[in-house]
Amino acid sequence: MAHVFDIDDPADPRLDDFRDLNSVDRRPDLPSGKGLVIAEGVLVVQRMLASRFRPRALLGTDRRLGELAADLDGVDVPFYRATAEVMAAAVGFHLNRGVLAAAPRPGELSVDEIIAGSRTVAVLEGVNDHENLGSIFRNAAGLGVDGVLFGTGCADPLYRRAVRVSMGHALLVPYAWASSWPQDLEMLRDNGFRVLAMTPNPVAPTLAAAMAELADEKVAMMVGAEGPGLKEHTMRSADVRVRIPMSRGTDSLNVATAAALAFYERARLDP
Amino acid sequence: MAHVFDIDDPADPRLDDFRDLNSVDRRPDLPSGKGLVIAEGVLVVQRMLASRFRPRALLGTDRRLGELAADLDGVDVPFYRATAEVMAAAVGFHLNRGVLAAAPRPGELSVDEIIAGSRTVAVLEGVNDHENLGSIFRNAAGLGVDGVLFGTGCADPLYRRAVRVSMGHALLVPYAWASSWPQDLEMLRDNGFRVLAMTPNPVAPTLAAAMAELADEKVAMMVGAEGPGLKEHTMRSADVRVRIPMSRGTDSLNVATAAALAFYERARLDP
Structure with a gap:
């Protein structure tokens, strides 16, 4: 006690x-x-x-x-x-x-530790809003994501507001900061991951089509800052670009919502 | 000018x-x-x-x-x-x-006006948080929902914060307040809608399985307040109860995220 x-x-x-x-x-x-x-x-x-x-x-x-x-x-x-x-x-x-x-903060985990034993990871770039970050951790926990990898420009997932919005999952879902970005995406590929990038491009394959092809593979799902999205260079480092089918006249979804849809599509056929 | x-x-x-x-x-x-x-x-x-x-x-x-x-x-x-x-x-x-x-506020639309010409509607009960409400309108607009029906306990979608978080879609996606709740769900059924209720019950069919069966039908997707969810009486008024497959050890998603997954599942096979 x-x-x-x-x-x-x-x-x-x-x-x-x-x-x-x-x-x-x-x-x-x-x-x-x-x-x-x-x-x-x-x-x-x-x-x-x-x-x-x-x-x-x-x-x-x-x-x-x-x-x-x-x-x-x-x-x-x-x-x-x-x-x-x-x-x-x-x-x-x-x-x-x-x-x-x-x-107190324990030592940070390494990218290797996140990759080892993971089948599905989320990769974030430029997600600098604590609420979005917290939501992404909550969604990751609920929708079967094994770990989170941070590229540049992300806020601290351990800030009080992020921890609260995550319902504490920022403390449970393992994460690591890339030491070299976007070069560390190579570490994912070396470990058998296919790297997906979310794009608003209307000619990209849909999330549903792309994820079906990757059902038996390890997958890293990459999302970028709300508004600008992934940087050009990061987008070019992806293996597959995928889009969420959107209604005409709308632009984009909130970044945590877009990530949730990708996580859901990855997990949806699990029992 | x-x-x-x-x-x-x-x-x-x-x-x-x-x-x-x-x-x-x-x-x-x-x-x-x-x-x-x-x-x-x-x-x-x-x-x-x-x-x-x-x-x-x-x-x-x-x-x-x-x-x-x-x-x-x-x-x-x-x-x-x-x-x-x-x-x-x-x-x-x-x-x-x-x-x-x-x-100024124009006159409210009627439930009939929301139903007429709609194929997919969202139905909300107890969603009393302006940010969640705004997010639901943004997601509805992006993911092909034709209109929103409010049961009891929902906040005002025209409050400044809700309008802002919705990115203005609270002004564009038509909505109406039920005058009698949950009895007004009958109006949906009378117009050929199947009413789905989201539930955390692990023995309910998944969103994917239920939505596949309803691909050719009109669908109303009902979500309840974060935490308590839909009221017992409302849940009983649904035709189908569906669940989002969740990872073990997690409880629930944010209500706007859960709604987004339902909207997405409904829309995902559209081109």
Whole structure:
């Protein structure tokens, strides 16, 4: 069981990991941030406890402590128990989820580690919006994607908002940053992957047609920033370009939605 | 061409349609709001001009006026030209899209009007989040849905945030509110529609299997609130229950994503 400490004073230094979470210099993804990963809410805290991220402190109400009792059994971590008011004063805003966990960042995984044992990966370039990034992780988890590879221009998937929108799956779906982009796509190919790029080009084959041909192969699905899409050079590095059939008069879908359709098409004939 | 008026004073009463857009009593979806529909940005303003919504005033920078010149040709509406600073002072926040249009609400369409001529409709219950609602309209437009029917508990699709997230498609994809719910589903059935309900139940047929059987029929795809899903009574009113195949250990997708997958499955074999 976690060690429970009651906290009455929002200024208590034991709450420093959770202090002023909205202020820019506490954003863990920025250089001045502490680098801590914050999980919010019972479900996301449960997923953090099941992940490779090891919380070093929790802050929550007595009610949330009760809901997490089974998950915290045998976990050696302090649980700072406080009222919603004390929590709000320390954190800097009212939390309606009632519990937070803070974990240091473990070492990053390598591209090799993502590729090994994966059959389906998502590859992202220029996805710099935390909500889109969080949605992509949630969709990846739900729709059978084994791992995520980041090219250039992507936001930090461990930022609080991304973790929250991902429902904690940013902590569970393994990911790695390419060290050389887009050259690292070669590592996928060397391991038997076929690299698909999503394009709005109306003469490209549809997602359905392309994915049917690749049913027995390893597949990497590449999506680019909303608006500009994949860079020209990256697009040229793909093996196959595919399009989502769109109604006339419409331009594009949100990047997380487009990725979800690709993941779904890949997974749809699984039982 | 629109009539251009230069405005230097943010307090000019001609800007009243655009004043303090973030304050609660100006939210057009609330009873105290003015009921005006606000379009933001060149693309969304263009879609408003192409829709049944008739703007009664525009406010924007000279640059945006230039970009909209062709769209405003022959349109009898005042364009209040101002600097970004004057706009921010009137609106109450900095707008990075540089142009707004305000339109009164036209009369609501009827359920009959949505059904007539439609082959594929989306039916929403309890979708009370403006972003999800906006996303659903964007996805509906891109993936071939002809109209949207609202059951109970849905937010206003004409609220500014919903219109923005929809990329203006909330103004273009026709929708109606059910007057009697879920009894109005009978109107769909009377017009030859088969009503599908999305369910997390793992023994339900998959979206792919169910949609293949209905390829030649009219289809209504029903989704419920994120979290609780469709109400029991509504679920019982459906003809077919379908599930999205999900990875083990995951619970559900975002409601707009789940709807997008249903729309996609319906449309995927179209050229």
